[in-house]
Amino acid sequence: xxxxxxxxxxxxxxxxxxxxxxxxxxxxxxxxxxxxxxxxxxxxxxxxxxxxxxxxxxxxxxxxxxxxxxxxxxxxxxxxxxxxxxxxxxxxxxxxxxxxxxxxxxxxxxxxxxxxxxxxxxxxxxxxxxxxxxxxxxxxxxxxxxxxxxxxxxxxxxxxxxxxxxxxxxxxxxxxxxxxxxxxxxxxxxxxxxxxxxxxxxxxxxxxxxxxxxxxxxxxxxxxxxxxxxxxxxxxxxxxxxxxxxxxxxxxxxxxxxxxxxxxxxxxxxxxxxxxx
Numbered sequence: 001x002x003x004x005x006x007x008x009x010x011x012x013x014x015x016x017x018x019x020x021x022x023x024x025x026x027x028x029x030x031x032x033x034x035x036x037x038x039x040x041x042x043x044x045x046x047x048x049x050x051x052x053x054x055x056x057x058x059x060x061x062x063x064x065x066x067x068x069x070x071x072x073x074x075x076x077x078x079x080x081x082x083x084x085x086x087x088x089x090x091x092x093x094x095x096x097x098x099x100x101x102x103x104x105x106x107x108x109x110x111x112x113x114x115x116x117x118x119x120x121x122x123x124x125x126x127x128x129x130x131x132x133x134x135x136x137x138x139x140x141x142x143x144x145x146x147x148x149x150x151x152x153x154x155x156x157x158x159x160x161x162x163x164x165x166x167x168x169x170x171x172x173x174x175x176x177x178x179x180x181x182x183x184x185x186x187x188x189x190x191x192x193x194x195x196x197x198x199x200x201x202x203x204x205x206x207x208x209x210x211x212x213x214x215x216x217x218x219x220x221x222x223x224x225x226x227x228x229x230x231x232x233x234x235x236x237x238x239x240x241x242x243x244x245x246x247x248x249x250x251x252x253x254x255x256x257x258x259x260x261x262x263x264x265x266x267x268x269x270x271x272x273x274x275x276x277x
Contacts, residue, residue: 056242057268064258065241065272067265070102073273077109083131086176087124094124095211095239099269103209106235106273107132112206116229117141118193118222119212121167123175123186129209130182140205142189142196142212146172157194158217194221198228205229211239216249223253227261230276241265241272 008014032047060067071078082104087097095103107115107129113136115129120143130139147154147169154168177186189196193212208226212218226236244251254263254272261274 052245053242053270056245060243060265062243062255062265064255065263065265067267069268070105070266073264073266074106074109077105080105080108082108084128085131086127086180091122091124094121096269099239099271100125100128102266102269102271103237104128104132106237107207110206110235113137114205115139115207115209116201116205116226117209117211118225119143119210120172120175120188121211122170122172123177125209125211126175126186127177127180127182129207130177130185133182133185137185138187139185140187140189140201142191142193143172144168144192145190155192156213157192158213158221159215160213160218161215164213164215193225194218196225198225202228203231205231206234208234208236209239210236214240214247214250216253219249219253223257227276232276234276236261236274236276238272240270242270246270 028047029051032044033051036047037044082101084100084104087094087100090097094100103125111134112132113134115133115137117126117129117139120126120141123141126139126141130137133139144154144156149171151169160168175188177183194217208230210222210226212222223236223238230236238250238254240247240250241254242251257263263272263274265272
């Protein structure tokens with residue numbers, strides 16, 4: 001038998017645990033940002049992404065795009081039940097697992113029946129959003145035409161970053177929603193988003209999810225398309241918004257238009273969200 005006692009912030013056990021975690025963090029920084037870069041740079045890149053994401057979330061400050069908890073923005077979302085699947089293997093380009101839970105919860109909380117996604121990639125997010133639509137829900141997802149293994153270039157209206165080019169030339173043929181229970185809900189569209197004809201789809205969607213290319217031209221073009229697609233009272237959600245370190249053009253453009261649209265950041269994610277008037 002043992003007895004548990006209430007802990008105190010000043011107790012030796014508490015101080016010891018804090019010191020252990022501090023020096024453990026310090027040693028990890030030295031190992032992965034000083035020693036390992038010479039030996040295994042791939043591991044260093046993964047560590048740096050995590051550290052920079054944590055720094056961004058803890059240190060985020062903005063006078064025009066406030067960070068709010070998702071339950072502040074969507075009262076009642078804590079009672080929503082969602083479904084998730086086909087998230088593995090984690091190929092690195094999709095939203096994080098936490099973000100996926102939040103995104104699917106928003107789709108359910110909004111009782112969304114129609115979703116438009118700009119930027120399909122491997123369709124992981126596509127699959128999970130569609131999985132949380134009602135029986136007769138519909139999801140249109142727009143992406144650049146698929147590339148082949150021997151294809152070395154593709155024409156785009158605006159410049160794209162190295163990271164975007166990596167995904168453009170990835171194997172996108174085997175998308176996660178194919179041969180699935182929700183495949184009939186998903187309608188893939190192929191075009192450069194900057195020249196796609198959105199006119200048949202205007203003002204038709206409960207949620208528009210913007211996760212396309214990250215250069216300024218595409219962020220601006222995709223955002224304008226999103227507000228043309230969403231119905232009054234619907235949501236526009238952007239991925240890859242943060243303090244600007246990872247995707248500076250997303251940060252700069254959304255900061256510029258935030259006063260007009262009332263954009264908020266969802267704390268603990270790289271989501272920005274606005275409700276259409």
